[in-house]
Amino acid sequence: MKAIVVTDRVAGTAGMKLVERPEPQAAINDVVVQVHASGFTSGELTWPSTWTDRLDRDRTPTIPGQELAGVVTALGYGTTGLLVGQRVFGLSDSYRGGTLAEYVAVEARNLAPLPGDVDFTVGAAVAMPGLTAWQGLFVHGRLQAGQSVLVHGAAGAVGSMVTQLAREAGAYVIGTGRAADRQKALDFGAQEFVDLENDVLEDVGGAHLVFDVIGGDIGKRSAGLIRAGGTLVTIAGPTEARPADGLTIDFVLVSDRAQLGEIVQRVRDGRLRTNIGTVSTLGYAVAAFNQTKRINGKTIIRVRP
Ligand SMILES: NC(=O)c1ccc[n+]([C@@H]2O[C@H](COP(=O)([O-])OP(=O)(O)OC[C@H]3O[C@@H](n4cnc5c(N)ncnc54)[C@H](OP(=O)(O)O)[C@@H]3O)[C@@H](O)[C@H]2O)c1
Numbered sequence: 001m002k003a004i005v006v007t008d009r010v011a012g013t014a015g016m017k018l019v020e021r022p023e024p025q026a027a028i029n030d031v032v033v034q035v036h037a038s039g040f041t042s043g044e045l046t047w048p049s050t051w052t053d054r055l056d057r058d059r060t061p062t063i064p065g066q067e068l069a070g071v072v073t074a075l076g077y078g079t080t081g082l083l084v085g086q087r088v089f090g091l092s093d094s095y096r097g098g099t100l101a102e103y104v105a106v107e108a109r110n111l112a113p114l115p116g117d118v119d120f121t122v123g124a125a126v127a128m129p130g131l132t133a134w135q136g137l138f139v140h141g142r143l144q145a146g147q148s149v150l151v152h153g154a155a156g157a158v159g160s161m162v163t164q165l166a167r168e169a170g171a172y173v174i175g176t177g178r179a180a181d182r183q184k185a186l187d188f189g190a191q192e193f194v195d196l197e198n199d200v201l202e203d204v205g206g207a208h209l210v211f212d213v214i215g216g217d218i219g220k221r222s223a224g225l226i227r228a229g230g231t232l233v234t235i236a237g238p239t240e241a242r243p244a245d246g247l248t249i250d251f252v253l254v255s256d257r258a259q260l261g262e263i264v265q266r267v268r269d270g271r272l273r274t275n276i277g278t279v280s281t282l283g284y285a286v287a288a289f290n291q292t293k294r295i296n297g298k299t300i301i302r303v304r305p
Pocket residue numbers: 041042043044128129132152153154155156157158159176177178181196197213214218234235236237251252253294295297298
């Protein structure tokens with residue numbers, strides 16, 4: 001089968017190559033999925049799981065990509081819950097990855113049915129940002145109606161989902177990002193916008209929940225904005241940033257069939273909009289991930305036309 005591989009940790013997306021690889025086999029509780037659409041998250045090539053297995057052994061050449069939508073073509077030993085021929089979407093395990101390929105083997109529990117009226121491109125585009133936003137807001141952040149949420153990178157893939165879900169849950173949403181992203185963040189539902197390049201972040205006062213996708217200095221300064229009893233939720237990695245009277249939670253998402261169901265239902269009824277920038281093919285995927293211009297919105301690789 002055709003697949004994108006990476007072998008060189010330092011080379012980043014420039015080291016991606018389109019090659020032939022053996023088709024994956026279904027292990028216990030797996031399904032094999034014929035991938036129709038695949039997504040890749042910018043930070044993936046920095047994650048340890050891309051380069052080593054759980055015992056810290058080299059696992060290159062690695063097929064990157066964790067996000068997928070496609071059709072089940074085989075079941076593993078003992079697999080239940082999904083059928084051959086079923087449309088599905090979700091995430092592969094980060095230590096397996098492999099969705100930038102024609103076929104991928106995934107544990108069935110990491111996938112959910114994709115309704116027939118939702119395009120594969122849309123399914124691949126909402127899985128990762130949708131689950132990350134859902135878990136950060138409702139599982140880890142325990143968001144309540146009437147609370148205020150500061151969403152960093154509100155025009156980005158995750159931030160745009162956080163903004164929409166927080167608004168739907170009855171929160172007051174302040175988005176942040178680059179100057180050029182103001183209108184996009186407001187269009188996704190942010191009620192205020194802080195331009196991190198020109199405004200003073202601290203001028204927003206306080207928030208019950210800060211959802212940080214940027215980290216570093218922005219993460220540290222955000223800790224000072226948390227209201228008493230509030231939470232700094234970050235997906236930018238472990239951090240020393242601690243609110244004076246609140247919690248910091250850094251987490252890595254997990255796939256969850258029930259949450260994928262909640263997300264796709266919102267896509268169907270219009271409560272959740274995708275944030276897709278570019279749709280490309282597997283043949284042009286390496287070029288699509290190596291743009292010199294700024295990437296705006298998610299890049300989705302349409303593996304089957
Ligand atoms: N822990 C987890 O479970 C998890 C899950 C998903 C994603 N992630 C990570 O979360 C991060 C965000 O993912 P994403 O897919 O949402 O990326 P994205 O689509 O690139 O969104 C990030 C947004 O934040 C903006 N931004 C970044 N740094 C900024 C700065 N210093 N000032 C102003 N704006 C800034 C970006 O603008 P520019 O594009 O101009 O920089 C972009 O609009 C990535 O590092 C990803 O690896 C973690």
